Amino acid sequence: MKTAFRQFKALVKLSFLELWRRNDIFALVLLGLALMVPLSMASPFGADGASRYLDEAALLLVWGFSLFIALGSGQRLLAPEFEARTIYPLLAKPISRGRLLFGKYLGALAASWSALAFFYVLFVGSVLLRGGAFAAELPQALALHFAFIALAVAVSLLGSLLMSASANCALSSIVLVGMFFFGRRLPEYADGLNPALAWLVKAVYAIAPHAEFFDMRQRLVHGWGAVGWPVFAAVLCYALVYIAVLLGLASLALRRRRL
Amino acid sequence: MQGIGNGKCQICYNIGAMNDGNTLLGPKGQRQSPSTGDCAVRIEGVVREFGSVKAVDGLSLALAPGEIMGFLGTNGAGKTTTIKMIIGLLRPSAGKVSVFGGDPSDPAVRARVGYMPEVATYYPYLNARELLAFYGGICGLDAKLVKARTDELLESVGLSEAARRPLKTYSKGMLQRAGIAQALLNDPDLLVLDEPFTGLDPLARIHFRELLRSLREKGKAVFFSSHELGETELLCDRVAIMKHGHCVYQGAVKDLAGDGGSNLERLFLKTLEEAK
Numbered sequence: 001m002k003t004a005f006r007q008f009k010a011l012v013k014l015s016f017l018e019l020w021r022r023n024d025i026f027a028l029v030l031l032g033l034a035l036m037v038p039l040s041m042a043s044p045f046g047a048d049g050a051s052r053y054l055d056e057a058a059l060l061l062v063w064g065f066s067l068f069i070a071l072g073s074g075q076r077l078l079a080p081e082f083e084a085r086t087i088y089p090l091l092a093k094p095i096s097r098g099r100l101l102f103g104k105y106l107g108a109l110a111a112s113w114s115a116l117a118f119f120y121v122l123f124v125g126s127v128l129l130r131g132g133a134f135a136a137e138l139p140q141a142l143a144l145h146f147a148f149i150a151l152a153v154a155v156s157l158l159g160s161l162l163m164s165a166s167a168n169c170a171l172s173s174i175v176l177v178g179m180f181f182f183g184r185r186l187p188e189y190a191d192g193l194n195p196a197l198a199w200l201v202k203a204v205y206a207i208a209p210h211a212e213f214f215d216m217r218q219r220l221v222h223g224w225g226a227v228g229w230p231v232f233a234a235v236l237c238y239a240l241v242y243i244a245v246l247l248g249l250a251s252l253a254l255r256r257r258r259l
Numbered sequence: 260m261q262g263i264g265n266g267k268c269q270i271c272y273n274i275g276a277m278n279d280g281n282t283l284l285g286p287k288g289q290r291q292s293p294s295t296g297d298c299a300v301r302i303e304g305v306v307r308e309f310g311s312v313k314a315v316d317g318l319s320l321a322l323a324p325g326e327i328m329g330f331l332g333t334n335g336a337g338k339t340t341t342i343k344m345i346i347g348l349l350r351p352s353a354g355k356v357s358v359f360g361g362d363p364s365d366p367a368v369r370a371r372v373g374y375m376p377e378v379a380t381y382y383p384y385l386n387a388r389e390l391l392a393f394y395g396g397i398c399g400l401d402a403k404l405v406k407a408r409t410d411e412l413l414e415s416v417g418l419s420e421a422a423r424r425p426l427k428t429y430s431k432g433m434l435q436r437a438g439i440a441q442a443l444l445n446d447p448d449l450l451v452l453d454e455p456f457t458g459l460d461p462l463a464r465i466h467f468r469e470l471l472r473s474l475r476e477k478g479k480a481v482f483f484s485s486h487e488l489g490e491t492e493l494l495c496d497r498v499a500i501m502k503h504g505h506c507v508y509q510g511a512v513k514d515l516a517g518d519g520g521s522n523l524e525r526l527f528l529k530t531l532e533e534a535k
Contacts, residue, residue, distance in 0.1 A: 003399030010396025014382070021384030021425075084380045089441060092346040092374035092451075093397045094366035258309075259348045 007095055008103045015073070015107030016114075024072075028115050031065040032122050051132070052221050058123055059217045063145070063180070066116040070149045071172050073108035074156025075165055078254070088259070098251050101157075105247060108153045116149055137226045141216035144232070147239040148214035152176055154246035155209060161253040180211035209242055297360065299324050299449045299480035300345055305354035307340050307504075314340040316504040318354070322480050324448065327471060329491035329512075330484040331527060332501030338484040339377065341501070342453050345482065346374045358449060370398065373447030375438040377454040377484075383427035387418050387437050390426060391444055398445045405444070412440040415470060417463065431458035439467065450474060452483035456490050468494055492523040500530050507534040 019025060038054045038061070078101075081087040091097065120142060124134065155176065159168035182189075183205070190201040213235045218224060226232075300322040307315040315337040322328050332338050343349040344356045347364035361368040381390055388409055395405030413419045416436040421429070426437065435458045442450060450471075456464055471481050471494060485491050491498060492512055500508040508530045512523065 006396045006399045006401075010393050013396070014385075014393055017389065018382075018384060084382075085376055085378055086381055088343075088348065088376040089374055089381075089394070089438070090397065091348055092369060092372065093394065093445075094370040094399065095397050096366055259343060 011103035012107040070112040070152040074153040077104040144214040158250040183212040308352040327481040329495035329498040336501035337504040373442035375442040
């Protein structure tokens with residue numbers, strides 16, 4: 001147990017050092033500044049409707065930036081280790097491939113969650129300073145967004161073991177962003193197609209990660225209230241199961257990968 | 260031919276006594292059935308295929324604690340594949356590889372092994388101290404122990420002054436030294452090195468040679484592949500020569516001089532020529 005803890009700690013620390021030393025932190029600050037633009041525009045307009053619209057835009061930016069960072073972190077977990085051949089001395093150490101994979105995942109997750117927390121501090125802080133308020137939906141919205149980021153890192157991690165970096169970034173982005181915006185409309189879209197295409201669309205709907213389940217932006221901005229706790233728990237369970245399946249597949253891919 | 264190593268392991272002695280490299284032979288030349296022993300490394304009839312290509316074909320060898328073995332061969336002879344099987348990165352298609360009697364992919368076995376790859380750039384944004392701290396954590400070592408070992412190892416590989424510089428500013432030789440330090444971090448009983456002399460300057464080579472000899476004195480086993488025949492002859496107790504996946508020669512280095520005065524380079528060329 002102590003050994004596993006030390007190994008995970010080393011891998012998480014490596015992720016943070018990478019984030020810091022590769023100057024990704026500056027990208028994070030720039031993204032944060034970009035996020036502040038719509039938020040700072042809210043006060044001059046004054047009108048409540050306009051404020052909500054800008055808050056929604058700011059939240060969309062938080063989702064976009066955090067997804068961008070999560071996919072980048074996931075992509076950089078193992079692919080560069082193979083390219084630089086650092087995977088050989090690493091796997092020659094007394095660590096199993098499964099533990100290495102999970103430790104790497106935790107590292108990327110910690111870095112991505114830190115970035116997300118930074119964005120939310122800016123967002124929530126700005127809204128509160130403006131005199132706005134969040135009700136019971138805020139903790140739920142945060143929890144689901146953090147769960148979505150955990151899912152996105154796992155998607156990117158699996159993709160990095162199956163395809164090239166550019167293909168992985170493109171495909172992961174298309175799947176997650178596509179499901180985020182269009183996921184809930186897929187079944188009705190399928191109804192208007194011929195049977196073969198409808199089957200394909202329904203298969204995508206069944207298999208693809210449902211990013212839209214985690215989206216509580218509208219509730220947060222318009223104060224529509226929290227979702228029921230059973231629904232909330234079900235979405236978290238969905239995320240956990242999906243992440244477990246993705247990590248299991250990634251572990252299998254890593255085991256089968258020729259070294 | 261005399262037994263090599265500390266004499267504890269009869270199997271290692273027996274394999275040391277053979278010269279075709281692919282069969283376990285007894286002291287009188289009879290076929291030897293495998294039995295348990297305390298070999299650091301034991302390879303029995305190993306075949307490793309990649310599709311239709313046999314990278315290693317019927318290799319048998321053993322390495323005793325307190326012994327240094329040089330693994331020679333032309334490019335593509337199967338040296339790196341063999342090394343990857345010894346450190347558990349690859350599984351043999353047939354035959355058996357054991358390290359200290361266990362499965363090389365078992366983390367408990369790997370805790371006793373140090374490995375340095377032929378080419379590795381490591382993590383360019385870390386410095387040497389951070390690199391060793393990271394690998395220490397991966398080995399599950401206590402942070403205080405890692406710190407103490409780091410100071411000692413950086414001193415012994417001559418990187419103390421550059422310890423806080425990012426690895427991306429290191430020369431090839433300095434990266435090689437960092438690689439040596441990470442391989443020695445867990446105080447391994449078996450050191451497996453892939454082309455360890457590449458990029459080292461003459462002074463560093465001398466220091467490294469002394470370091471490996473001191474490890475041998477402590478009873479550690481060292482197995483390395485190399486194209487540097489001069490270094491291999493100076494350092495090794497035994498050599499094995501690979502060609503097209505077959506081991507075409509195994510023997511003690513000290514017997515080479517008596518073999519018509521031939522040195523390792525002449526033996527290497529002669530063996531490869533005869534293996535045609």
